[in-house]
Amino acid sequence: MQSKFHFPRYLTAAILAIALSPGNASAERIDVMNSGGFSAAYKALAPGFEQASGDTLNTAWGPSMGAAPEAIPNRLQRGEPADVVIMVGYALDDLIRQGKVSADSRQNLADSRIGMVVKAGAAKPDISTMDGLRQALLNAKSIAYSDSASGVYIESKLFKLLGIEEQVKSKARMIQKIPVASLVAKGEYELGFQQVSELLPVSGVDFAGRIPEQAQSITTFAAGIPSNALHPEAGRKLIRYLASPAAHEAIRDSGLDSLPSSP
Structure with a gap:
């Protein structure tokens, strides 16, 4: 049996360019840590972002919390590299309080039911x-x-x-x-x-x-930039794209609820 839905190519390079910051002088490898709830939307949107930006996304997967070695907080504790983390909002807030993620980088991406x-x-x-x-x-x-x-x-x-x-x-x-x-x-x-x-x-x-x-318990997924990120500006560009109106269709098709975009 096939998956319940298929992700078309949602975005052209021209539409993507609206969400990307100007003046991208050189391509970067953006290290991303992503939790399961946002993964389907992310996988649908990532190829278009890479094509339009020239950047490469290197993604590690793991839960937002818990004792598993793959959990995002545990990956960060071990010193694994990350330019962006995408995870449950309240777990991200814990990392912000610990000084591991920059508070001014926090961006809500979607609600999950x-x-x-x-x-x-x-x-x-x-x-x-x-x-x-x-x-x-x-x-x-x-x-x-x-x-x-x-x-x-x-x-x-x-x-x-x-x-x-x-x-x-x-x-x-x-x-x-x-x-x-x-x-x-x-x-x-x-x-x-x-x-x-x-x-x-x-x-x-x-x-x-x-x-x-x-x-219901509505879980908000959010993204942020780790305090020791090697490519923070490239990471912010990815977050702006994932939070932009151009990403809403893929987010909704994945089973999440899109959120009003920030001005």
Whole structure:
């Protein structure tokens, strides 16, 4: 089964040039650390940026938080090079407070909401209401959610909000590193919850929808420049592009919500 959507070439070099800063004298290698929720939009937009700017993006992937060696804060702690970090906004704020990211470089890029998938061909519960979501969770034999911001919210708050924490705790699991939808596709879990932008690209599952707005935890993805970046101006150029109106279509197609662009 193919991915649920395909990324066309969204932007011509002329449109991209609007988002790029003037006077780019020489091409740079921009080292980027990017977390999963923004990855689909980033992958769609990166080739056009490279073509228009002449810069090369060297990207490392990892979660915004947690104990995994790949987590962005842990990569920075080890001294891995980065000119731009793209991650959950509140985790980026922690790095700013620690002096690891320049405060004046912070830029919101997109909002992310939580959705649910089932194995391809399986019945899709109606989770458009609070009662529907509650019943789907109670009826499910197994439930999986990620170890990122969405999963932390589900485990610590959503089950309590729905009043079913005790009923589901024995069949609900937090999944580390592996995309939740990939395990649902294999039949290892009946329901899978993660940020929509991380569910949509996975084959072998059907998207059941977003959880109700009353139950949502909206995660904002943001970008910033590490304090020791080797190419900070090139990094700022990339951030301006990702935050520009020219990037909004790719952001929305990835399952994220685009944000009003800064003046």
